[in-house]
Amino acid sequence: MKKRLLAGVLASLMVLGMLTGCNGDKTGTSDGVENVSGSDTNLGNENQDTGKIALTVWAEEAQHDTVQKMIDSFIEAYSGEAEFEITLQAASDADTRNLLLADVQNAADVFSFPDDQLNTMVAAGALAPVPNADEIREQTVTEAVNAATINGILYAYPMTADNGYFLYYNKKYFKENDVKTLDSILSICEEKDKKFSMELNSGWYLYAFFGNTGMGMGLNDDGITNYCDWNSTEGDITGVDVTKALINTISSPGFVSQPDGSWTAQAQKDEVIAAVSGVWNAMAVRNAWGDDYGACKLPTYTCDGKQIQMASFTGYKMIGVNYYSKNKEWAYKLAQWITNEQNQTLRFVEQNQGPANKVAAASDEVSKVPAITAVIEQSQYGTLQRVGNNFWTPCTEFVDTLIGGEYDTSRLQDMLDKMVKGITE
16 A cells, blocks of 8 residues: 655664664654564574574464465475564554564564655664675666665565555446546546545545656655645746646545545445556445556646646555564575465455566566556656655645635735745755
């Protein structure tokens, strides 16, 4: 699923000083993490009682059946070289960074996480760089490699290449040409008394309107603060131009802004017939629309009389190895095993997640899944999500004001200036 830069990045960076010593202070664990604790867990050590190599793996609970199969095949493949005691624990990918930095020396040896957590983990010295980086680069799609790389060093094993968003549409109502422009989509929704859904008051999705306009936004070199000129008054497209396009979208009877988790139930009821979302909803959409399930890149939208291709944040998930693992060499082997071609294919088959491995991603089976092909198609219009924590709230407040209609159209520039000030402070 989509992963935002979590609150607490400053606190996480403060851990850096503690991590450089021999004893990292324990600051507790994050909410949403199950069965993961600190000092009572003997992680990454050779078990003194059994003589087995002990490793701990963190993974999303919903992924456990699949990941356990990977662990079992790893144990079988290396059975002649060592005996293993590999423990699989449930942890949300969204919490991996905070959990890891809270007690890095007692954290898991191997763990999954989204690419937007990489910078902080590397700054804290918590990730062990990939030793066979050239081999992994050769096997992996370029964008996923870039997402796992800082200053030319590969810090994790790419696992998935599908954490972006695109357009879902019901082919019962739309032909291929109909979904090329937002104007056409909204027109059909209005005509049929249906809805096009998008979580517009999320900065993650708001980027779709600003991203390909020539205005910029991203993370400064300090890794904490943002730069943003979405309030620009110069250039072919200005901030006010985009704001007017947002207002036109919001004012359409065929549009609804709502949380990303809400629209699939409405799709089941034939109320929502198009939506901007990601692969995490693919199975729900398939169940709702059956053979009418369609997916493609995002449409263009009208801005100051021009058609602008909607942008997207792209995202990737990867497997990291704890720098403090007591069995680092075996942790490397396990991380590479979990992300090899065979297991990325298994993850696709069982979890419908798009592979980062070149061979697995090019398979006929992957090409037949509309959501996967759509996120790949949209990626050419996307950019890696690299934002500081101050990005989110100003975006939400800005769009909520537009949705509420409590603004003066002559003061749109003031609203943009306020949003940008909040993003960049």
